[in-house]
Amino acid sequence: MRYKTTLGGFIFITKLMAQENNQIDITSISFEELLQTEYILASDIANQISNSSSAVSVVTALDIKRYGYKNLGEILNSMRGLHTFQSYGYTFLGGRGYGTPGDYAGRIILLIDGYKANESFFGQAFFEEDALLDVSQIKRVEYIPGGNSSGYSDGALLGAINIITKSGSDIDGTQVAYGFGSHNTHTKRATFGKKLDNGLDVLLSASTYDTKGRDFTYIDTITGDEVKSSNNNAENNRIFLKASYEGFSFETASVKSQKHIPTYPFTSIESELPIIQTDNNKFFRLKYDKDITQNTKISLSFWQGEYQWEDYDSATFISWDGIAINETKSKWKGNDIKLVGTWFENHTLSLGAEYRNDYGQEFYSRYIDPIDSYYFHRIYDSRKTYSTYIYDNYTIFDNLTFNYGTRYDKSSYGNKATSPQIALLWDVTEDTLLKLSTGITNRQTTMSEESGKELEKAKKNELVIAYSIDDSTKILTSLYEYKISNRLGWMELSDIDSKGAEIELEKSWENGTHFRTSYAYQKSTEIETNSPLVNTPNHLAKINLSIPLVGEKLRASWEINYVGKRFDNNQEEVSSHFLTNVNLLSHNYLDNTDISFKVKNLMDKKQSDIIGELWSGEKTYPQDGRTFWLEVEYKF
């Protein structure tokens, strides 16, 4: 038998060798041989994350439509073990035992089609209306917890969020959308997408957003009076362009977002004038993918990005008779090469090299009134980072795969880091998959953090069990532990020990009903003080249920997010909360028209998020009560 297989294999290989690329007659291969044939990845190799050895969660465009998610933060908030929290200026992301408020450099990186989208000054990723993409351009969002994603980019300390964008053929026409909702909020969008007969695929989308914002009430720290601030409007403009032709693809995104922030968090001085915060963020990337031989695929890309933050502050320095502007500028560019090869039987090798230059980094504060003068100006040395990595996926037996490799980063700031990862994937039975992984991941400082220190390091161990009860019911469980050392920030921080357990159940019915629920337990302790880490709830739970009411013409979707109690910067307890959102989606009830009506915080619960230490006086940020959102999309 063994002899026969070897002989069959030999004949097959000879057949392959005899025939040049793609010239082989695939119908001449027996089905049994096909089952033993390895495949060479067809799709964009840099985007291949789903096969990762960790407990991946996915939200698709369908879910985004059904639940009426309006921004990336809402999408992430529905995923197992993640929670977003808002402050006056931005939305932040916490997960896997981490959630330091006001910490721009998240420990989970954001990728857009494989491109690292965190800006390089603060290392921030944007999740609200300041995000690079409008959610209508998103095809799927993958959350890959754990450092196994470190191969894809530097700094994925606790995981990566990978966004796969739509292409022109997904849109296949023109869409116009208009939305309005609470706080006098409006959005407008036009999207065109098509795959032309000559093979060129194009997507172009432009959108705007504006809101009057909600009113804030606060106690003036000096006079003790209650003050109302209603000057909280915000707006944005976004453009996204994506084009691909044969192996070439180009994509670019740009967002300009402006937000008025009530002045009181910064100062005790009462002022009617808000801080005006502007974020300008953009990037482009050119990529080329090619199969150079039957078993070698290459991917080359070049990218460049720019971010500018400006803070027009008319109140803080009023006692000094000045109006001040704080500003940061940062630019980055780089290129990478990646090879994926099935050169050796049972092995898929990925090799890559990357160069990144963070340059044009500066921070300044200056008066513009009464005289234009700098009182602080710092220009940072540009930082060049060289990285290489090699990963091998070795299929030992049909049901056992060994995944191992390492990434090496070296920067012109003098830092060197090796991030090894090992994982074992075992199909225990037809229905049960076990993944065991361990690894070390590193993160460089951002410009805004204290530089010159050791790299931040996370050591991780994780056990994942995926079990399919039947075709439509799946259970995923994960047990993990992390140790984070050399924490980077604006000051010296203690090492952290984190432990967690997660479970997720997903079930779908033939009539289109879909149900998903998850629970995550996490416990993070600062080793030096043995105190719980700020803003890290022990319990997070989610329930998502979507039911077709009148076929796909009318669908109701319901979600509950639970965030357990957690501690603020003074180690005072902030109470837990349940949030209920409901969305009704009418799909093609009127020809070519989708109408979505969403009520957020249906029960009108009062709840607050913890904010960073930077804000004087306030420890928490009160969240919205019940709000509604109506959106109409027309396709032609």
Next chain:
Amino acid sequence: MKTILTLFITIIILSQALFAKALPEYALKAAYLYNFALLTQWVENNKTDEFNLCFYKKDFGEDSDSLKGKIIHNKELKILDISTLKEAKQCQIIFVRESEEENGSELIQELIAEQILIVSENENINNSHITILRDNNKLAFTVNMKRLKKTELVLSSKLLKLAKKVNQ
């Protein structure tokens, strides 16, 4: 940098000698579809003059072209790209890519009782009969008998035997 480049080139050259059994993903998937066609019986076999292997929105290009003109159940195989219900009804097999999941599942919903074998890349696509999955370095497929019973399609025992999993 130079060392890495040398390493890359060496591996590529070496690779030509150490050829592993591998095919591009979609050439392999096309071969799977060809075998599904051979190993399935269509009770009503006179719907069309040709055997229509259909792809929702986009076919595999060169990888599926090689199947053109092959004879399946005494009919010449034709490749069609479809997107409407009317076009879909002319098909013996419809393949839906994972990337077309959103729009594709809507169309399939309308075809539950038709004599059409639905093949997809994602088990979550409602009402697909066969799913081709990535299984480590190789491909595998699962069969959903519950959904197949709604049609009059008959899958050969060989096909069921080679399936990684048959959901009853």
